[in-house]
Amino acid sequence: MWKTVLVILCVCYSVQSARYLGLFPTSSGSHYILDFKLMKALADAGHDVTFVSPTKQKEPLKTKGNFTDLELEGFTEKIEKAMVEFNLFDMNKQSFLKMMSSMMSLFLKSTNETLHHPKITQLLNSNEKYDAVIMEHFQNDALRVFSAVFNCPLIILSSLGPNSWINPTVGNPNEISYVRHFHAAGDPREPMTLWERTKNLFFHIIDHFLVLHYSLPQHQQLVNSAIKNPPNIYDLYFNASLVLLNSHTSIYAPQPLVPSMVEIGGYHIDPPKKLPKDLQDFLDSAKDGVVYFSMGSNLKSKDMAEDKKKIFLNVLGSLKQKVIWKFEEDLPGKPSNILIKKWLPQQDILAHPNVRLFITHGGLLSTTETIYHGVPILAIPVFGDQPANAERAEYAGYALKLDYHGNDFTEERLSYLINELLNNPKYRENVQRRSKLFHDRPMTPKDTAVYWMEYVVRNNGARHLRVGGINIPWYQYYLVDVMLLVTVMLSLILYVVIIVVSRICRKLRGKVHHAKKLKKH
Ligand SMILES: *[C@@H]1O[C@H](CO)[C@@H](O)[C@H](O)[C@H]1NC(C)=O
């Protein structure tokens, strides 16, 4: 009896445990959460995990498998120095191309910092064995070289849904005719007009050239500078085994996915935990409900323009609801219904039944969490994907939005929007319906993520999932050459027909002429 149990235990253990290397050099709080949660899920499932990132866990984790931090000391400081020129609140005043190019040079720099970090050099020259390398996709393609160095499959995490940056790496179709580019605004349910589709095509062409012919050659240089026998960057780029997407049809409009793309949107959300006592009491005692206000981890409320801070204070102070505001410094003249804190357990607050409204910058994590818990939002988008997220939430009927840079950012407008969201029940009904869809899945998103990462290792890189269209030239992919051939053939046929018809006509005319002449004589 005991022997059988022991054998079963041994079999389970040896079958399951694999070694995963996670490469996540990012100094952004929300990306760190996504990356950390993914790797922790693997360690919880009994795997041996090495987590490369700029920070270290304060306390050792209690996980079933080993979770080893490999801290890149000094990385954050270097990147923050390079970031000084970016005031995130002012970012979208720049033109689209200017913003793109400064973002790209920043990420090129941080990727280079990573590759040349002493600990990474040591890792690259070590004889460690890994069963898979996992990285987040963010203009850091040179990091794919780890999969070639350790000769193991590459798994990519995308913080967005399918999009024109991530699709080519596994040959997923860009549905240009009906899926809006992630920088374009518009109702995702409405078909695009001719002009919108033309713009959409234009955005996709820019992305294609930026990624494949501008960014990748630069990353090849980085690879060459860090590795002895550098592989070709295009071989690395089209070699990914799996792309995990932080999206779901309860959040985004549905899109086709190739078999090596899997949606795990919401996997980072844990079931709610107990709140600290002061917050619990504050929330429990709010008989008119609570408004929760946070601009996320990258944007700091304290950096907001003074006039905007004043508008928020006046409007929030006049509500009969209580307010919890993530604010990073003292706030003189703070009204008595407002509680401020530097850091807040956002998900546990959203889970509280008294929370009636969430005021957010509209980041992807926040909009996902609000769907999980079914709380309507007022979105105040500032830059990046936030305006598009806000617009999507508004079209889905569980949000209203107020552009941070808009001319209509006034006390009256803010007060109107907050009161509409608090008093009209339709927003809550819509978000509760989405919440139901979010939870209606065959497996939790976290279990789905672990299943597929294990699947890739079990099946030696799962190369049978790769589609044939992964790396054929664009003119073949979009049948441009076929259309040209058909056009040429049709033109030829038309040409021949015209020649023949005109000959016959001339001949007929000639005969008539001849007959007329004969008659005269
Ligand atoms: C965890 O680390 C210890 C010590 O380095 C090692 O003996 C053990 O095999 C590791 N566990 C797994 C699941 O790899």
Ligand SMILES: *[C@@H]1O[C@H](CO)[C@@H](O)[C@H](O)[C@H]1NC(C)=O
């Ligand atoms: C990358 O970093 C190395 C070492 O710090 C440096 O020599 C090289 O010029 C950098 N390359 C780029 C493109 O920044």
Ligand SMILES: *[C@@H]1O[C@H](CO)[C@@H](O)[C@H](O)[C@H]1NC(C)=O
């Ligand atoms: C491509 O992926 C396979 C595993 O699927 C790996 O063994 C190989 O080293 C990778 N090649 C490159 C060039 O990254």
